[in-house]
Amino acid sequence: MEVELLYWEGCPSHPQALADLRAALGPDVPVTVRAIESEEQAIAERFPGSPTIRVDGADLFPSDDPPALTCRVYRLADGRFSPTPDPGLLREALSGVR
């Protein structure tokens, strides 16, 4: 399983997302962290915002948003807006692809 976290430096959410992702995966699964640095790269990578988590190339939380250098909007389990995925939903999504 290849896990990637794509982020844009202009959004401050990626350290929390990476910590949540590593906590959900455990110590034995490596995470590749890649910065998206330009609009051209965002388009080429189909990057809908920061952070984006991909497993084997597929977005763990599929989005219809167009590629952009922006912060991505997630919903917590209770419906509140968040800049990072709900940790419980993240674990659930990862267990579905393992």
Add this chain to the structure above:
Amino acid sequence: MSLAFTLPDTDGNPTPLHVDGARAAVVVFTCNHCPYALAWHDRLQAVARDYADRGVRFLQINPNDGAKYPRDSFEAMKARVDAGEFASPYLHDATQEVARAWGAKTTPHVFVTDATGVVYEGAPDADHNDPSLNAGWLRAALDDVLAGRPVANPSTTPVGCSVKWK
């Protein structure tokens, strides 16, 4: 540079910072697309409602480039206001001159002013993810101003999405 401004609300009405009788003004740079702005949104609307009858003017301003970020377009602002999501005027800074003059860095970025100028700037509270904090830093600053005291905590670090400059 003067911080005074007049910007259009979502009905096109020119809306000034200063009005007679206000003891303080809150200016929040915010937007539609940013998860931090959305996470803090309800807490900020509660402050606008709670202090409305205490002489506090509350203005929210979208400074973002709506061409690059269509969710921050004027039409998208109007849709949110028409849906009842805002407890105070939501103003459009199309030229971004007001955001630059105020030094807005993020959405949200909160400022409190009184007759002497800016007396608080920063975040609404310590954690976008904890509604129980209730925009406490902003409320404390307003309470100090309304009590005639110096603001005890005049500056915090704003947290959110960077302002999307043209």
